[in-house]
Amino acid sequence: MKTIVRKSDNTSAYLLPDGAVVDLSGPRLAVTGGPVFTVMDLPPGSVNVHENVTAGDVLVGTSTKIDEWIGNKFTFNGTAWGSNSDWEDFHIGCKLDGINGMPCEGTFTPPSKVCSECGQTND
Numbered sequence: 001m002k003t004i005v006r007k008s009d010n011t012s013a014y015l016l017p018d019g020a021v022v023d024l025s026g027p028r029l030a031v032t033g034g035p036v037f038t039v040m041d042l043p044p045g046s047v048n049v050h051e052n053v054t055a056g057d058v059l060v061g062t063s064t065k066i067d068e069w070i071g072n073k074f075t076f077n078g079t080a081w082g083s084n085s086d087w088e089d090f091h092i093g094c095k096l097d098g099i100n101g102m103p104c105e106g107t108f109t110p111p112s113k114v115c116s117e118c119g120q121t122n123d
Contacts, residue, residue: 001066002051003076004029006042010075011084013042015053015066022049050078068111094118 004014004022014031016022021033024044031037053059057066059074059081075082091107094115106117113121 001054002049003053004039004042004047004049005076007046007048009084010077010082011072012069012074012076012081013047013071014039015069015071018051024049048078050076053081070110094120 001018002016002020002022003012004016005012016031017034019034020031023030023032024047026044029039029042029044029047031039053076054066058064059066059069061080064074064081073084073087075084089109091109094104094106094108094117104115104118104120106115108115115121
């Protein structure tokens with residue numbers, strides 16, 4: 001896998017598959033070869049792209065699973081992953097009806113999709 005990190009603080013903004021191509025040559029950062037998108041808020045000169053940043057199913061040098069990665073939650077300096085000291089977890093309200101048809105007021109904290117109140121999976 002590869003990651004796009006901000007030069008200013010090494011926060012990992014995107015985690016991409018090995019086959020993704022990151023084009024830093026234009027006025028906007030463009031990703032092709034798998035996911036296809038243009039990054040509007042990161043000028044190409046403000047980022048570094050690092051390859052081979054995982055070992056199997058975890059981020060190199062940690063016990064964090066790839067599916068627990070969230071943009072900007074982690075830092076990567078080209079060798080080691082770390083935690084972003086400015087990160088604050090966020091919670092998303094449950095979209096499903098709760099038990100016995102009552103609205104659920106629970107939340108889930110990404111990357112989890114399981115509601116803390118009703119235990120249902122939110123997609």
